[in-house]
Amino acid sequence: MTATLPTPSPIPNPGAAESQALAALRDTARPHVDTALPGPRSAELLARQEQRESNARSYPRHLPFAVAQAAGSFIRDLDGNVFVDFLAGAGVLSLGHNHPELVEVATAQMSVFTHGLDMPSPAKDAFTEAQLSMLPAGMRDHVKIQFCGPTGANAVDAAIKLTKTATGRGDILAFSGGFHGSTHAPMALTGNVAQKRPIANSMPGVHFLPYPTDTPSAGAPDGVEPSAWEASCLALFERALTDPNGGIPLPAAVIMELVQGEGGVNPASVAFARAVRELTRQLGVPLIVDEVQTGCGRTGTWFAFEQYGIEPDVVVASKALSGMGLPVAIIIYHRDLDVWAPGAHTGTFRGNQLAFAAGVKTVEIFHRDRILDNVRARGEQVRARLSALDSLPAVREVRGRGLMWGIELTAHSDGHSAGHSAGHSAGQLAEEVQARALRDGLILELGGRDDCVVRMLPPLNVTEQVMDTALDILVHAIEASTVHTG
Ligand SMILES: Cc1ncc(COP(=O)(O)O)c(C=O)c1O
Numbered sequence: 001m002t003a004t005l006p007t008p009s010p011i012p013n014p015g016a017a018e019s020q021a022l023a024a025l026r027d028t029a030r031p032h033v034d035t036a037l038p039g040p041r042s043a044e045l046l047a048r049q050e051q052r053e054s055n056a057r058s059y060p061r062h063l064p065f066a067v068a069q070a071a072g073s074f075i076r077d078l079d080g081n082v083f084v085d086f087l088a089g090a091g092v093l094s095l096g097h098n099h100p101e102l103v104e105v106a107t108a109q110m111s112v113f114t115h116g117l118d119m120p121s122p123a124k125d126a127f128t129e130a131q132l133s134m135l136p137a138g139m140r141d142h143v144k145i146q147f148c149g150p151t152g153a154n155a156v157d158a159a160i161k162l163t164k165t166a167t168g169r170g171d172i173l174a175f176s177g178g179f180h181g182s183t184h185a186p187m188a189l190t191g192n193v194a195q196k197r198p199i200a201n202s203m204p205g206v207h208f209l210p211y212p213t214d215t216p217s218a219g220a221p222d223g224v225e226p227s228a229w230e231a232s233c234l235a236l237f238e239r240a241l242t243d244p245n246g247g248i249p250l251p252a253a254v255i256m257e258l259v260q261g262e263g264g265v266n267p268a269s270v271a272f273a274r275a276v277r278e279l280t281r282q283l284g285v286p287l288i289v290d291e292v293q294t295g296c297g298r299t300g301t302w303f304a305f306e307q308y309g310i311e312p313d314v315v316v317a318s319k320a321l322s323g324m325g326l327p328v329a330i331i332i333y334h335r336d337l338d339v340w341a342p343g344a345h346t347g348t349f350r351g352n353q354l355a356f357a358a359g360v361k362t363v364e365i366f367h368r369d370r371i372l373d374n375v376r377a378r379g380e381q382v383r384a385r386l387s388a389l390d391s392l393p394a395v396r397e398v399r400g401r402g403l404m405w406g407i408e409l410t411a412h413s414d415g416h417s418a419g420h421s422a423g424h425s426a427g428q429l430a431e432e433v434q435a436r437a438l439r440d441g442l443i444l445e446l447g448g449r450d451d452c453v454v455r456m457l458p459p460l461n462v463t464e465q466v467m468d469t470a471l472d473i474l475v476h477a478i479e480a481s482t483v484h485t486g
Pocket of ligand 1: 090150151152153154156179180181182257261262290291292293294318
């Protein structure tokens with residue numbers, strides 16, 4: 001008997017009607033959700049997805065809709081609901097969905113040359129030039145760039161292999177709360193224990209140290225004085241690198257995010273980051289800064305390390321390099337580390353010419369439209385609006401840099417909590433905020449320990465008005481989920 005295949009969903013054609021609908025979506029005045037979530041057509045696709053796709057699928061579990069179209073800061077689902085998208089492809093879509101100029105250059109490149117392994121081409125050359133031009137002046141001249149397989153995890157892998165090769169050493173120091181990707185070695189460097197637990201024999205020689213933040217709590221465990229915590233983290237780091245009886249051989253590298261993203265939007269303490277840089281330099285240990293999430297303008301400078309006044313030995317970048325979600329990943333590193341043998345880090349998909357063309361245009365638009373100024377201005381808008389949330393008992397801390405924000409929630413079952421939230425864990429509260437915001441038309445992400453941090457990663461060209469709308473929804477969702485309702 002022949003199995004009947006389900007009728008595939010029709011893929012919309014970019015005809016005149018579609019273009020009109022996209023233009024209208026881009027100019028949406030207010031998001032609207034007119035069905036239960038998921039709506040009936042989304043529910044159909046979600047059910048088919050559940051049947052056919054792996055149990056590892058993640059986003060649709062908390063964001064239950066199927067996407068029909070997206071434009072700028074907005075997504076329309078198959079049932080006609082329109083959401084503000086403050087997930088932005090996990091921070092990938094720096095200029096929003098389908099920025100028309102990026103679409104234009106990528107489309108033009110499509111008929112010229114699409115896939116180039118690691119061969120030179122005009123698109124690649126221009127992309128390389130554009131990336132180098134965004135580095136601080138003193139750094140440009142002594143770095144090399146390597147094109148990796150097109151994911152952040154692949155580039156993290158490359159950075160680890162490079163530093164191991166260059167130093168001849170095998171150990172790596174990483175930080176608790178860090179996230180470096182889901183393939184085997186990057187996961188070994190990642191803090192999230194639940195994700196690692198089922199994976200036996202992960203990369204050996206990884207040592208974790210605590211990471212103090214640049215926030216009032218300093219990321220300290222409950223009951224520990226923040227300044228004492230920062231001092232202890234510094235002392236432990238120094239000890240780990242220098243104690244001849246400390247058990248850790250001099251490592252091949254230290255890897256860190258300067259604002260931990262998946263870890264819950266934790267900006268590193270400036271004093272700590274500088275001390276890490278100073279000591280690693282003194283000891284000849286390469287410092288890898290993972291800017292996969294923070295890079296390309298997300299925190300208000302092209303790279304976050306600029307704000308810390310440090311220069312890493314290796315920078316990892318990926319997500320927003322093309323500005324529109326076309327995959328590409330690079331490492332930029334000091335020339336002295338360039339000890340690779342030819343072919344030492346290959347990968348078929350290192351030459352996505354569409355991503356290169358879009359990446360060049362992205363840099364041009366960043367300059368022309370002063371996108372970094374927008375990131376800083378919108379970031380201040382967020383700070384001003386959300387700082388009042390700190391007084392809510394269920395809000396532990398509001399923190400962020402540029403357009404990377406997190407609101408850490410905390411469980412509070414003191415009898416004065418909301419009917420909704422009484423007895424809920426912080427993670428459950430965050431989930432409730434996410435669901436409530438979605439019902440009001442705002443897509444948010446979760447992160448941090450037990451997913452207790454509600455996160456925003458808006459497009460970097462988001463307007464003041466869309467930001468206002470989104471903040472209204474967010475604040476209402478937090479208040480409704482956490483405030484005493486009597
Ligand atoms: C800091 C950081 N490093 C690495 C990665 C992994 O990137 P990818 O998912 O493209 O492999 C991520 C992804 O979120 C990230 O945030």
